Amino acid sequence: MAGGEQVVRNKQVILKNYVTEGLPKESDMEVREGSIQLKVPEGTKDAILVKNLYLSCDPYMRNCMKKLETSFYVASFETGSPLSGYGVAKVLDSTHPDFKNGDFVWGMTGWEEYSLITAPDRLFQIQLTDVPLTYYTGLLGKFISMLTMLHFSARYFPEGIDIYFENVGGKMLDAVLLNMRVHGRIAACGMISQYNHDRPEGVHNLMHIVGKRVRLQGFLVADFYHLYPKFLEMIIPYIKEGKIAYVEDIAEGLERAPAALIGLFTGRNVGKQLVVVSRD
Ligand SMILES: NC(=O)c1ccc[n+]([C@@H]2O[C@H](COP(=O)([O-])OP(=O)(O)OC[C@H]3O[C@@H](n4cnc5c(N)ncnc54)[C@H](OP(=O)(O)O)[C@@H]3O)[C@@H](O)[C@H]2O)c1
Structure with a gap:
């Protein structure tokens, strides 16, 4: 053990193989045990x-x-390596001027017990720890949906759709396009029905965008990170006053992580799906 730093077990969720068509299976992932030194390696700056x-x-x-062969807004995971995604973590060691031991952060991390993050530019300091830390995996982290929904305040009219989120x-988008009103607006945030297809289904009613002068x-989320402080200022009082009812679906332990992830596509989860790696 160099310099007396502790080396500990590091349980990880690994992608075993790429999944093209259809639902991913638990066997496409593997929970394995590695080890990690609880210190940023000597000479590694800003990590x-x-x-x-x-x-x-x-x-x-x-x-x-x-x-993914063509450029997309996300990159492929590497097979044989841990999955990565948004999470809440506690800093144990830092050579980065913006982070110190004991800080709580949310942002991009690994699906493992401990992660060495060499480019923490996609991490946010958590200043408010008097709201549940789990909220930063959803409501207080993925704030694009909340911002856009509050901004557009979607309404339904039997005569047609003015604004669609x-x-x-x-098929859902196809049906909506048929029912849009003239000068309607569509805020496109995601297309979950397509993620299990190798080739996305076609959209047939696009011409309605022209006829109805629809703006799509x-x-x-990454384009709006500069609005995050403003978002917190707005949302925290609603949480503290109990005006937002936030439901979480919690899977305990990395062993349950593959099933929890797959469950998003089968309607298994009720509320925000998260995985507890450790509570402290
Ligand atoms: N643009 C961005 O920056 C950004 C950021 C975050 C998320 N998103 C997008 O936002 C959407 C929701 O994500 P989230 O993070 O809010 O996750 P979430 O709340 O966990 O949403 C997943 C839900 O999608 C529903 N679903 C699954 N397959 C479906 C299908 N084929 N057709 C219709 N509904 C289906 C399921 O609902 P039921 O349980 O009711 O079946 C599932 O619980 C996704 O499209 C995601 O890609 C975009």
């Missing part, structure tokens, strides 16, 4: 070593399980 507490199961991760895609725009 942090974290203990992962809570991991978020997100639909976009299905796209990362494919071998798109998260499903495929895509949104990615």
